[in-house]
Amino acid sequence: MSGTFMGMPAFPEAAREAVDNPTLRGNLRHATHTIRAKRAKAVAEVSDWAELREAGKRIKDHTLRHLDHYLVQLEEAVTAAGGIVHWAADADEANAIVTRLVQETGESEVVKVKSMATQEIGLNEALEAAGIRAYETDLAELIVQLGKDRPSHILVPAIHRNRGEIRDIFEKEMGEWGRPAPEGLTDTPAELAEAARLHLREKFLRAKVGVSGANFMVAETGTLVVVESEGNGRMCLTLPETLISVVGIEKIVPTWRDLEVFLQTLPRSSTAERMNPYTSMWTGTTDSRAADGPRVFHLVLLDNGRTDTLADEVGRQALRCIRCSACLNVCPVYERAGGHAYGSVYPGPIGAILSPQLRGTASEIDASLPYASSLCGACYEVCPVAIDIPEVLVHLRERVVQGGPAVREGNKVVLRPAKGHAAERAAMRAARWAFSHPGALRAGQRLASRTRRAHPRHLPGPGKAWTGSRDLPPLPAEPFRDWWQRTHGGKDGVQ
Amino acid sequence: MSGPEVSSRERILGRVRRALADVPGDGAPPAGPAYEQEVERGYLRRHGDLDAAGTVELLAENLADYRALVHRCSEAELPSLIGRLLAARGARTVVVPPGLDPDWLSGTGAERVEDTATDSPERLDAVDSVVTACAVAIAETGTIVLDGGPDQGRRRITLVPDHHVCVVRVPEQVVSSVPEALERLDPVRPSTWISGPSATSDIELDRVEGVHGPRTLEVVLVSA
Numbered sequence: 001m002s003g004t005f006m007g008m009p010a011f012p013e014a015a016r017e018a019v020d021n022p023t024l025r026g027n028l029r030h031a032t033h034t035i036r037a038k039r040a041k042a043v044a045e046v047s048d049w050a051e052l053r054e055a056g057k058r059i060k061d062h063t064l065r066h067l068d069h070y071l072v073q074l075e076e077a078v079t080a081a082g083g084i085v086h087w088a089a090d091a092d093e094a095n096a097i098v099t100r101l102v103q104e105t106g107e108s109e110v111v112k113v114k115s116m117a118t119q120e121i122g123l124n125e126a127l128e129a130a131g132i133r134a135y136e137t138d139l140a141e142l143i144v145q146l147g148k149d150r151p152s153h154i155l156v157p158a159i160h161r162n163r164g165e166i167r168d169i170f171e172k173e174m175g176e177w178g179r180p181a182p183e184g185l186t187d188t189p190a191e192l193a194e195a196a197r198l199h200l201r202e203k204f205l206r207a208k209v210g211v212s213g214a215n216f217m218v219a220e221t222g223t224l225v226v227v228e229s230e231g232n233g234r235m236c237l238t239l240p241e242t243l244i245s246v247v248g249i250e251k252i253v254p255t256w257r258d259l260e261v262f263l264q265t266l267p268r269s270s271t272a273e274r275m276n277p278y279t280s281m282w283t284g285t286t287d288s289r290a291a292d293g294p295r296v297f298h299l300v301l302l303d304n305g306r307t308d309t310l311a312d313e314v315g316r317q318a319l320r321c322i323r324c325s326a327c328l329n330v331c332p333v334y335e336r337a338g339g340h341a342y343g344s345v346y347p348g349p350i351g352a353i354l355s356p357q358l359r360g361t362a363s364e365i366d367a368s369l370p371y372a373s374s375l376c377g378a379c380y381e382v383c384p385v386a387i388d389i390p391e392v393l394v395h396l397r398e399r400v401v402q403g404g405p406a407v408r409e410g411n412k413v414v415l416r417p418a419k420g421h422a423a424e425r426a427a428m429r430a431a432r433w434a435f436s437h438p439g440a441l442r443a444g445q446r447l448a449s450r451t452r453r454a455h456p457r458h459l460p461g462p463g464k465a466w467t468g469s470r471d472l473p474p475l476p477a478e479p480f481r482d483w484w485q486r487t488h489g490g491k492d493g494v495q
Numbered sequence: 496m497s498g499p500e501v502s503s504r505e506r507i508l509g510r511v512r513r514a515l516a517d518v519p520g521d522g523a524p525p526a527g528p529a530y531e532q533e534v535e536r537g538y539l540r541r542h543g544d545l546d547a548a549g550t551v552e553l554l555a556e557n558l559a560d561y562r563a564l565v566h567r568c569s570e571a572e573l574p575s576l577i578g579r580l581l582a583a584r585g586a587r588t589v590v591v592p593p594g595l596d597p598d599w600l601s602g603t604g605a606e607r608v609e610d611t612a613t614d615s616p617e618r619l620d621a622v623d624s625v626v627t628a629c630a631v632a633i634a635e636t637g638t639i640v641l642d643g644g645p646d647q648g649r650r651r652i653t654l655v656p657d658h659h660v661c662v663v664r665v666p667e668q669v670v671s672s673v674p675e676a677l678e679r680l681d682p683v684r685p686s687t688w689i690s691g692p693s694a695t696s697d698i699e700l701d702r703v704e705g706v707h708g709p710r711t712l713e714v715v716l717v718s719a
Binding site: 030048051054069089143158193197200205221232237238256259271273280290291301 | 649
């Protein structure tokens with residue numbers, strides 16, 4: 001996935017920095033609490049939320065179960081409508097395809113709609129390496145790009161920044177990229193949005209190539225759907241002559257009618273609105289007489305770990321995700337740790353189950369992500385496609401600790417147990433042995449009871465981390481079984 | 496881009512098929528009624544059972560809730576209302592789709608700009624306002640949908656100018672819900688769903704109206 005996140009430390013280390021930063025914690029707390037309350041209100045407005053959620057889950061499950069069929073159907077429909085379909089097995093291949101397509105237009109800059117898929121593959125960096133400049137046009141993405149920063153939220157990538165910080169970034173950096181920020185820019189959101197409007201307008205008007213993702217692709221019609229708020233999406237989708245959309249293969253829905261479910265659940269879950277300001281739908285290209293929108297349309301279908309995820313019977317439900325980010329906003333861990341600690345463009349609960357599946361659990365950060373949760377289940381409750389995130393987290397913890405069969409890049413592999421869980425495994429093995437040897441268990445318990453006054457409050461060595469946030473439970477003066485035998489289960493009235 | 500033997504297309508499709516080896520049945524999914532049964536659409540076609548007038552009322556409320564400016568008039572009053580809206584805005588030029596009823600602009604002094612396929616975006620950027628009809632409007636969400644029909648024009652004309660006046664014929668163009676709207680639309684036509692003026696919540700999740708799309712959206716509900 002994206003090079004930006006290479007070499008990330010494990011989640012607990014990465015989170016420590018965030019937890020110690022009071023500004024960041026304040027920004028996150030304010031933002032997540034605001035959106036949380038709004039979402040609850042927007043969802044409560046519709047009486048059939050549970051049924052919409054169930055239908056969304058079923059549509060996505062059905063699609064995944066027949067994904068090969070729908071991919072071929074989609075390809076046929078897009079091609080018939082004048083689009084050109086490309087297939088990319090991984091990030092490198094997708095980047096190479098897009099780079100080549102841009103080069104073929106002769107252009108050296110592109111305007112981009114906010115897209116998780118292109119962030120995931122590190123497209124901007126790949127284009128930069130080929131001498132092509134990619135301009136992010138979503139306001140939050142612009143803040144991240146100008147600030148040479150990393151996104152920290154799926155919907156609001158600059159959620160970790162407050163208005164004052166954003167003003168400073170605009171004032172300092174806009175001139176480097178194009179039209180500078182207006183004189184005397186204040187930190188009111190309206191003025192900051194106006195500065196972005198002025199800065200980006202010239203880029204939209206001259207752009208010849210647009211790059212986007214998509215929220216949905218309809219297999220039966222070949223229609224792509226982009227849901228947005230600011231109008232930057234519409235600009236990128238309609239003004240350039242060439243449009244390149246990079247979309248994960250799991251974004252398919254079978255029928256036009258299926259959109260009626262997600263166009264109700266996505267906006268309410270995401271921005272907590274009845275409907276987002278703008279939704280664009282297009283099917284291939286329009287004929288030259290109408291000339292509405294790009295004359296050339298490329299669709300790049302991206303795997304990059306999705307088929308590996310699909311091979312996991314428990315984990316595949318993560319592919320139902322419609323990237324609404326409701327799970328981030330309700331997560332107590334995300335609220336405190338922030339998005340960067342997750343070491344991926346997919347932060348929060350969904351990131352904790354998506355990244356270790358898309359990328360595998362080989363790296364330190366990916367092996368630690370399934371533990372970046374208290375398993376409270378709030379994420380599952382708000383998920384509009386009912387992904388049981390806690391279930392997948394526990395499943396992935398098991399994979400990390402025990403290893404076992406998995407699929408990587410299409411090949412069956414047997415994963416070795418991850419490092420760093422040796423103490424846990426040793427403790428479990430010892431417990432298993434002790435419970436199957438009653439004599440030894442009894443002797444051990446008696447010894448432990450007799451020496452209880454000498455026990456430390458914190459464990460040394462590999463147990464240190466465990467007692468870092470917990471006290472060791474105090475041991476009773478005698479083992480339960482001894483007490484039972486001595487007192488006949490308390491009947492003798494002896495304590 | 497493709498490997499020496501297997502294309503990425505075949506590789507991905509092969510991976511999908513192997514990944515689904517645990518799933519019973521062959522590849523062909525149920526279609527039509529069998530598909531509908533499998534996904535079980537237990538949700539409502541529409542929320543509530545307002546009559547036509549009530550639905551129009553709800554549309555007006557929800558449009559206003561997302562900061563669209565809502566006006567109501569009869570067909571006879573439409574030209575003068577559009578004239579007043581453009582004048583109040585100080586619009587000197589107005590772009591119109593090719594199939595717009597010419598009467599609608601009979602009450603304005605603003606110069607009509609025809610949209611042609613060869614126009615540059617810069618030319619459009621210099622225009623003050625745009626007047627269009629719509630394909631359908633959704634009451635529950637306060638949404639107007641444009642589908643590029645002759646009286647709506649290319650998608651860009653309702654995007655680049657800063658002031659959009661959109662005329663909705665009520666009650667016939669108004670539906671209650673998203674499912675009812677999709678039923679009326681043709682997937683082949685590029686469509687734009689508009690719910691209020693462009694907005695952003697990217698700064699501290701505080702909603703600000705007016706970013707790249709028209710910062711002022713005026714919706715005229717016109718009844719016969």
